[in-house]
Amino acid sequence: xxxxxxxxxxFAEGVFRAMGCSPDDARQAxxxxxxxxxxxxxxxxxxxxxxxxxxxxxxxxxxxxxxxxVHETPSxxxxxxxxxxxxxxxxxxxxxxxxxxxxxxxxxxxVRNSNHFGIAGYHAMLALPHDMIGIALTNASPLVAPTYSLxxxxxxxxxxxxxxAGEQPPFVLDMATTTAAQGKMEILERxxxxxxxxxxxxxxxxxxxxxxxxxxxxxxxxxxxxxxxxKGYGLGATVDILSAVLSGANYGPWVPPFVAFLxxxxxxxxxxxxxxFGVMRVDAFxxxxxxxxxxxxxxxxxxxxxxxxxxxxxxxxxxxxxMTERRLTEGIPLLQKVVDDLTGLGEKFGVKL
Amino acid sequence: xxxxxxxxxxFAEGVFRAMGCSPDDARQAxxxxxxxxxxxxxxxxxxxxxxxxxxxxxxxxxxxxxxxxVHETPSxxxxxxxxxxxxxxxxxxxxxxxxxxxxxxxxxxxVRNSNHFGIAGYHAMLALPHDMIGIALTNASPLVAPTYSLxxxxxxxxxxxxxxAGEQPPFVLDMATTTAAQGKMEILERxxxxxxxxxxxxxxxxxxxxxxxxxxxxxxxxxxxxxxxxKGYGLGATVDILSAVLSGANYGPWVPPFVAFLxxxxxxxxxxxxxxFGVMRVDAFxxxxxxxxxxxxxxxxxxxxxxxxxxxxxxxxxxxxxMTERRLTEGIPLLQKVVDDLTGLGEKFGVKL
Numbered sequence: 001x002x003x004x005x006x007x008x009x010x011f012a013e014g015v016f017r018a019m020g021c022s023p024d025d026a027r028q029a030x031x032x033x034x035x036x037x038x039x040x041x042x043x044x045x046x047x048x049x050x051x052x053x054x055x056x057x058x059x060x061x062x063x064x065x066x067x068x069x070v071h072e073t074p075s076x077x078x079x080x081x082x083x084x085x086x087x088x089x090x091x092x093x094x095x096x097x098x099x100x101x102x103x104x105x106x107x108x109x110x111v112r113n114s115n116h117f118g119i120a121g122y123h124a125m126l127a128l129p130h131d132m133i134g135i136a137l138t139n140a141s142p143l144v145a146p147t148y149s150l151x152x153x154x155x156x157x158x159x160x161x162x163x164x165a166g167e168q169p170p171f172v173l174d175m176a177t178t179t180a181a182q183g184k185m186e187i188l189e190r191x192x193x194x195x196x197x198x199x200x201x202x203x204x205x206x207x208x209x210x211x212x213x214x215x216x217x218x219x220x221x222x223x224x225x226x227x228x229x230x231k232g233y234g235l236g237a238t239v240d241i242l243s244a245v246l247s248g249a250n251y252g253p254w255v256p257p258f259v260a261f262l263x264x265x266x267x268x269x270x271x272x273x274x275x276x277f278g279v280m281r282v283d284a285f286x287x288x289x290x291x292x293x294x295x296x297x298x299x300x301x302x303x304x305x306x307x308x309x310x311x312x313x314x315x316x317x318x319x320x321x322x323m324t325e326r327r328l329t330e331g332i333p334l335l336q337k338v339v340d341d342l343t344g345l346g347e348k349f350g351v352k353l
Numbered sequence: 354x355x356x357x358x359x360x361x362x363x364f365a366e367g368v369f370r371a372m373g374c375s376p377d378d379a380r381q382a383x384x385x386x387x388x389x390x391x392x393x394x395x396x397x398x399x400x401x402x403x404x405x406x407x408x409x410x411x412x413x414x415x416x417x418x419x420x421x422x423v424h425e426t427p428s429x430x431x432x433x434x435x436x437x438x439x440x441x442x443x444x445x446x447x448x449x450x451x452x453x454x455x456x457x458x459x460x461x462x463x464v465r466n467s468n469h470f471g472i473a474g475y476h477a478m479l480a481l482p483h484d485m486i487g488i489a490l491t492n493a494s495p496l497v498a499p500t501y502s503l504x505x506x507x508x509x510x511x512x513x514x515x516x517x518a519g520e521q522p523p524f525v526l527d528m529a530t531t532t533a534a535q536g537k538m539e540i541l542e543r544x545x546x547x548x549x550x551x552x553x554x555x556x557x558x559x560x561x562x563x564x565x566x567x568x569x570x571x572x573x574x575x576x577x578x579x580x581x582x583x584k585g586y587g588l589g590a591t592v593d594i595l596s597a598v599l600s601g602a603n604y605g606p607w608v609p610p611f612v613a614f615l616x617x618x619x620x621x622x623x624x625x626x627x628x629x630f631g632v633m634r635v636d637a638f639x640x641x642x643x644x645x646x647x648x649x650x651x652x653x654x655x656x657x658x659x660x661x662x663x664x665x666x667x668x669x670x671x672x673x674x675x676m677t678e679r680r681l682t683e684g685i686p687l688l689q690k691v692v693d694d695l696t697g698l699g700e701k702f703g704v705k706l
Contacts, residue, residue: 073458075428076637104457105426110638133595146655148664153655161591163598171594173587179580196580205661223584224576227532227549231576234526234669235588237655238514241524242486245516245647246638252654269650284429285463285599294598297622301605302499302506302590308558311501316587 001339002331007353008046009034011342014351015049016085019056020063025088032087035122037332040323043183044119047338050345052085052116054260061085061115067092075104078247079111083272086117086138090275094126094134097279101132105284110247113271116140116258120160121174121320127162127279128170131288134162135278139243139250141257144178145219146233150205152219153252156181157239162317164282166292168299172317177236178220179229185211185220198225242276249274354692355684360706361399362387364695367704368402369438372409373416378441385440388475390685393676396536397472400691403698405438405469407613414438414468420445428457431600432464436625439470439491443628447479447487450632454485458637463600466624469493469611473513474527474673480515480632481523484641487515488631492596492603494610497531498572499586503558505572506605509534510592515670517635519645521652525670530589531573532582538564538573551578595629602627 009030016026033052037045055061065084069077077096081089093109100107117123120136127134140155156176163171180199188195194209202208203217207226214220223232244251249270256264256273282288305313334342339353346353362383369379386405390398408414418437422430430449434442446462453460470476473489480487493508509529516524533552541548547562555561556570560579567573575585597604602623609617609626635641658666687695692706699706 071638073634073637074456076458076633078638103427105429106459106461108459108633108637133599146658146666148660149655149658149666150660151658153658153666159588161587163591163594171590173591175584175587179577198578198580223581224532225551225578225581227551228576228578230667230669231528234528235512237524237669238516238526241516241648241651245644245651246486246633246635248639248643251647251651269647280429280461281426282599284424284426284461285431286424286601290601291598294604294622295594298594298598298604302502305499305502305504305506307501307503313499313502313506314583316583316590 001336002333004331005034005038005328008037008332011346011351011353012046012049015053015345015349018349018351019053021085021088022064025085028091029085029087032091032118032122036119038324038327039119039121039320040327041119043181043186046342047334050341051258051260053345055115055258058260060256060260060264065089069096075100075106075108077109079109081111081114081272083113083115086115086273086275089114090117090123090136090277091126093275093277094123094136094279097277098127098130098132101279101281101284105281107279109277110242111275111277112244112247112249114249114273114275116273117275119174120158121162121172123277124160124162124174125170125172128164131164131282133164133280133282136160137239137243137276139240139255139274141255142253143182143214143220144222144236145201145205146237147222147230148205150203151253154222154233154236154240155255156220157236159235159239163295164292165295165299168296169321170317171295171299171315172320174316174320177223177232177239179223179225179232180220182214182220185214239276244270244274246276247274354689355686357684358387358391358681361390361685364699364704364706365399365402368406368698368702371702371704372406374438374441375417378438381444382438382440385444385471385475389472391677391680392472392474392673393680394472396534396539399695400687403694404611404613406698408468408611411613413609413613413617418442422449428453428459428461430462432462434464434467434625436466436468439468439626439628442467443470443476443489443630444479446628446630447476447489447632450630451480451483451485454632454634454637459631459633462630463595464628464630465597465600465602467602467626467628469626470628472527473511474515474525476630477513477515477527478523478525481517484517484635486517486633486635489513490592490596490629492593492608492627494608495606496535496567496573497575497589498554498558499590500575500583501558503556504606507575507586507589507593508608509573510589512588512592516648517645518648518652521649522674523670524648524652524668525673527673530576530585530592532576532578532585533573535567535573538567592629597623597627599629600627
């Protein structure tokens with residue numbers, strides 16, 4: 001089944017309003033959440049709405065947070081999200097980073113006491129209209145084993161970097177620091193397919209092709225797989241440290257799970273989950289017009305490179321932008337299971353899908 | 354053959370002095386260069402000294418550069434390296450980033466018109482004694498094909514992040530954004546061993562196990578290999594953009610080669626090669642003592658995790674630190690080929706090895 005963007009928007013906004021979010025926060029949360037559906041990251045979009053609701057019901061998400069700055073310098077700040085929706089806390093942090101960049105050239109905001117923020121790319125891209133480069137990182141529930149580890153100590157800890165261009169659309173990298181995100185394992189499971197080598201390990205640390213290993217004590221493998229997972233581990237670790245050790249959030253195995261049926265660790269080392277945002281004004285380095293000419297040249301050179309037959313070199317963000325164009329015109333497809341879930345949610349809150 | 358650190362230091366310093374470097378620059382260049390030998394990155398150390406000399410002879414390295422700030426804001430700057438040794442230009446840029454961080458909380462310095470800067474980790478680590486987090490990136494000669502590309506458009510573009518801790522030694526990530534660095538291919542070639550899957554492709558973009566493919570139009574594969582190279586490509590691209598599009602250096606296929614026998618492209622899009630440095634004061638986010646307690650806890654938790662038999666979870670920087678301790682006491686081993694090369698260099702410049 002396919003749904004118009006505005007229909008899903010009105011529905012999700014209604015649910016967030018019913019949770020008690022302010023009109024502004026409900027609109028922001030919806031825009032952040034649905035950016036995943038538009039960009040084709042179906043695992044992070046409206047399919048997760050009931051997950052956020054369950055966390056709110058478990059009193060682990062605060063619908064009316066007092067989001068506050070707890071420390072700052074000319075180019076930095078730490079924000080306490082007051083257990084609010086990451087979908088709302090993160091754009092607030094990015095706006096502060098943008099304000100700081102306007103004055104100091106760059107802005108760097110670490111966030112503690114937050115929750116899942118949707119897709120990292122949405123937040124990084126908030127910098128683009130200001131001719132700024134945006135960076136967004138977050139830690140997440142531990143599902144990933146560092147190289148040699150039998151324990152799951154890291155989340156899929158994504159890195160997003162958005163860079164403005166001139167005539168060309170922007171460069172938008174948005175990647176998990178694992179070989180494959182957990183969502184891809186769920187797709188393989190539904191299709192009855194094995195996982196490729198280097199994606200997942202069993203509880204004893206052996207290579208596995210069973211995409212459901214994480215339910216049996218197994219773990220996702222960091223980016224780099226069999227011969228290079230120490231690099232993905234290092235990147236995921238860096239994301240964890242900047243997002244949580246720097247902000248005062250929970251890190252490593254202490255990051256609270258996204259699912260409401262799993263309890264957060266009883267001995268937290270910080271508050272909530274952590275994010276880290278960076279914004280750099282392009283003209284804090286060179287004139288924006290000059291930068292854009294070269295960024296266009298960069299993009300055209302890479303996109304025009306000689307490629308293997310029937311393929312083209314893609315610029316990070318190309319597939320997601322094309323998907324957005326398509327879904328804004330053709331609608332957003334949802335699995336029946338998701339439609340049923342949303343229908344139930346609508347009935348509970350008196351919001352029509 | 355094994356050489357004491359001070360012996361190699363005096364030799365390399367003498368060669369840099371003979372090139373015309375000032376006493377300060379010769380000392381700095383030597384310290385930067387030999388940090389690679391100490392940390393076990395043999396491909397980037399004193400074995401490359403004659404490579405720098407040949408670039409100087411070809412007038413592509415300026416031994417007496419006027420390194421200048423061409424643009425700045427409270428938290429940013431762009432430095433023109435005046436074609437100087439990257440070994441000297443890069444620490445200068447890091448010092449400026451540290452000064453900016455002292456005032457603005459963070460400092461971000463993009464560098465153009467530079468040359469190869471040795472190992473990224475050396476520069477990132479300069480932040481550590483100041484209780485700051487250091488970041489160092491650089492672009493490099495194109496040897497890497499983006500996903501689907503037959504053309505080599507990126508270098509091995511490393512990322513280094515150094516984070517101070519308290520009782521524990523610091524976290525020091527220093528990684529190429531390819532599955533394996535070119536130096537590993539050279540080691541495989543010497544040993545007559547094949548390259549693992551996902552490391553290298555032939556000139557037609559096919560998977561290859563021949564470590565010499567880059568001499569026949571083949572290319573290194575970005576981190577992530579067969580099923581995830583788009584992520585390594587995205588990271589390498591980000592390094593290229595921040596180091597060069599932002600600074601005004603050459604990017605992508607225009608990056609000048611490190612070897613003097615290959616000419617730089619005749620149609621440069623910028624000046625020299627580019628670097629990007631970041632420094633963040635820890636206490637621009639939270640009190641340094643508090644941060645260090647949690648950083649120690651992070652390190653101890655990861656290092657103490659249950660591991661596969663006969664292995665331990667390593668903290669990025671552990672192997673290099675142990676290597677440094679060993680080589681400072683036992684000396685630095687050099688291949689006979691390198692010793693012969695250095696001896697020849699010494700005779701030419703009247704410097705005794």
